[in-house]
Amino acid sequence: MEIAFYGDKFVDINEKVIPIQERGHQFGDGIYEVIRVYNGTPFLLNEHLERLENSAKAIMLQLPTTIEELKQIINEGLQKTEFTEVEIYIQITRGIAPRAHLFPTVSSELSMTFKNARIVDKDKREKGVTVTLMEDERWKNCYIKSLNLLPNVLAKQKAASEGHEEAILVRDGFITEGSSSNIFVVKEGTLYTTPASIQILHGITRAAVIKLANKMNIPFEEMKFDVSFLKQCDEAFITSTSVEVLPISKIDEVELSADRPIVDTLKVEFQNLYL
Numbered sequence: 001m002e003i004a005f006y007g008d009k010f011v012d013i014n015e016k017v018i019p020i021q022e023r024g025h026q027f028g029d030g031i032y033e034v035i036r037v038y039n040g041t042p043f044l045l046n047e048h049l050e051r052l053e054n055s056a057k058a059i060m061l062q063l064p065t066t067i068e069e070l071k072q073i074i075n076e077g078l079q080k081t082e083f084t085e086v087e088i089y090i091q092i093t094r095g096i097a098p099r100a101h102l103f104p105t106v107s108s109e110l111s112m113t114f115k116n117a118r119i120v121d122k123d124k125r126e127k128g129v130t131v132t133l134m135e136d137e138r139w140k141n142c143y144i145k146s147l148n149l150l151p152n153v154l155a156k157q158k159a160a161s162e163g164h165e166e167a168i169l170v171r172d173g174f175i176t177e178g179s180s181s182n183i184f185v186v187k188e189g190t191l192y193t194t195p196a197s198i199q200i201l202h203g204i205t206r207a208a209v210i211k212l213a214n215k216m217n218i219p220f221e222e223m224k225f226d227v228s229f230l231k232q233c234d235e236a237f238i239t240s241t242s243v244e245v246l247p248i249s250k251i252d253e254v255e256l257s258a259d260r261p262i263v264d265t266l267k268v269e270f271q272n273l274y275l
Contacts, residue, residue, distance in 0.1 A: 128249030
């Protein structure tokens with residue numbers, strides 16, 4: 001059963017509960033997190049909630065609950081839903097007030113959904129997916145997991161309409177990340193990813209993969225790299241909460257080798273973290 005939480009109680013997921021003068025609805029004035037639950041257990045929960053706190057601080061937003069209270073709501077929601085493989089969406093906005101640009105003197109609003117987790121197609125996970133390069137038109141503070149995702153949505157939709165799984169974004173000639181993922185490449189045995197600056201989301205799965213690479217003594221470097229470097233790589237993959245570690249088979253017109261020793265190893269080791 002899919003359920004939702006809004007304000008201070010659990011509600012039907014299809015119930016219309018967002019007031020018209022809600023700041024998230026009118027301004028995108030809020031933040032969010034997506035947490036994957038495997039076999040009833042939230043994966044990397046503390047890391048996700050720490051990033052939620054950091055996003056709140058970055059936009060000067062007071063959380064409506066403590067982190068411990070959030071954990072209690074999450075646990076209660078997991079008890080109420082019949083699913084064990086769950087995707088939890090948490091959204092916090094600046095609250096309900098007459099529309100004006102200045103911050104209102106009201107409490108922030110919490111909403112949450114508990115839905116059956118999306119599963120990546122086995123064929124895509126094994127064979128990889130195609131991606132396309134696109135200009136990064138987002139704002140500068142992409143490290144904040146804010147509700148302002150229209151450029152991401154447009155990039156993802158354009159990529160999908162052209163038959164691709166993801167849009168890989170390019171800013172000033174350098175690769176930043178995907179529209180809803182981080183990107184890694186392998187070249188001559190070394191693993192590379194874009195540095196964790198304000199220009200990219202500091203992905204939870206990204207951080208987990210970096211820890212695995214270090215644990216396995218895979219040479220690793222955070223480095224800005226351009227389109228040419230990307231297209232000349234030996235292996236490439238994207239990471240996110242929903243896709244985990246997903247190989248890239250083709251970048252626009254450039255086909256990558258189906259032999260992916262490092263990607264395949266990291267994919268298995270990542271799955272071992274929650275199995």
